[in-house]
Amino acid sequence: MRRASLSQRAISMQWSKLFIPTLRENPAEAEVVSHQLLLRAGYIRQLAAGLYSYLFLAQRSILKITNIVREEMDAIGAQEMFLPALNPAEIWQESGRWDIMGANMFRLKDRWQRDLCLGMTHEEIMTSIARGELRSYKHLPQIWYQIQTKFRDEPRPKSGLLRVRQFLMKDSYSFDMDAAGLDAAYQKHYAAYQRIFDRCGLKYTVVEAHSGAMGGSQSHEFMVSSDAGEDFVVLCRETGYAANQEKAVSRPVPPALPDPEGDLAPEEFHTPGRKTIAEVAEFTNLPETSQMKSLVMVADGKPVLALLRGDHLLSETKFAGATGAIDIRPAHPEEIREWFGADAGSLGPVGVRNMRILADSALEGRRNMIAGANRDDYHLRHVTPGEDFTPEYCDLRQVAAGDTEITTGAPLEIVKSVEIGHIFKLGYKYSESMGLRVLNEAGQEVTPIMGSYGIGIERILSAAIELYHDRDGMSLPPSIAPFAVVITPVNWSDEKQRAAAGDLYRKAKELGLDALLDDRDERPGVKFKDADLIGVPYRITVGKKLAQGVAEVVERRTRSSYDVPLEGAAQFVAEKVHAG
């Protein structure tokens, strides 16, 4: 006896009719967990390196994510647009990025041999729209966004959906009259991103990020800690300091041995075959912290000598920032030979005249260290910065394990992370180069200031899987899971269970839940395994307790199980889901 109003509602999400190609074994090519599970759970299939088809489950999840993004972007007054992915070369040439992007940009020609490319981001297009239409301060501020496919010819696509050649990005762009306006737009995005990632159920950290060589005054990245990540984040639990390793600063561990006192002159000594810091340290019986590391870099074509404490690593990002150069590379061996008269392994700052010498701040105040002599197989002892050579001090080193917070000395952690969002203040880079001008109140032409804000849609899904999985599969947050609840009759050939499960399905739909009915005539084990694998947050099992009018609700993540009266089961789940 069914209620007429309900019996009209068809069961549309019947597992037996859906395409959910789950795999019992992990495909061999998948290394990271999210990649393995996306394949195994039938979310995606690979077409080529860095190109994936999003099957039914992935698409449902992605739609949920984009809806959340859309709602929160709309809530800060951002306006959604849809821009061409296929772009003419000219617009990228205007900003200079046609050349800068190099091989990372997909390029093609049309039938008339005109150059085109596939968009990697949309600063140019957005700015070109703005310059054509925004004329007055009265038109500002504006925030425009899109959720669209981006193309990047990645040198190495990898890790499933984490690094691919075609992906979805929410990118927004703000236009303001002045820095204060940009601050406001930036803060709006910051807050919106927090709401978005909170709603997606992610655990994330907001870190200070490197903002690029041009005009970027401030930048934050939203990071999810994961071994599958490609970034390193430096965190301080005590002070709350959080920064990308590219930008992070720290107090280094003190030198293992105090420097010799006194005003000693550099003194050459023979170090046959000792090239690396470790070899020289062993040979001299002085720790790596007493060595001075000399790296020869080429910054925009000019040689620069970078000096670090022996145990420290150069941060190329910081080095680029310190030199102001765009193009950075280590010098070739022949160049080193030409400039120093010695090979890498015996290089040092003493006597170097023809290039800039940058020294990491950890060398400031040090005395009588070991450095290369610029003569093969020779080193110098008693080298003192500021006396034996004059460097420019700056922060050049990569924060290392064991370093402490720069002001308080509190311990730092270095955490591998996935970047899911990035906000940054562009400044005038595009508005300037592309000629966006508006009149201010005084009738003068001014250049609006811009911000740019991205979110990697697939990365939200991947990061959620990295964060929430166990031996049996995914356990996605209800907000982004393709289904919130699966109703599983243990024995489909049992008429009573079938009817009860159907009723539960309809009830769940009525309550606004994304429900799935597992109507397959499979063994219960198969159904349970599949439900666990695809990560449905709640399962209502209709089985042997049906006779007592009881269904079992299982929470995927905790494995908690609740015996609930049949009529109340859907409501029970709905409350759990809405409680977040």
Next chain:
RNA sequence: CGGGGCGUAGCGCAGCCUGGUAGCGCACCUGCCUUGGGCGCAGGGGGUCGUUGGUUCAAAUCCGACCGCCCCGACCA
């Protein structure tokens, strides 16, 4: 772009060294059976052995070239 690994049925793999009928598990189809954690029995379908040259009477197997995919380093949502 530098280094490493792998291409055999939808998935996971063996076979290759030592050339001679292409195999196993899972999945799939049919029937029976079973129904609270990938159940059992029986029968069955499915392969240009990545491509292409070469060696040979004969190549999945030996040699060369190419292509594709994965992983480690330089790039980024």
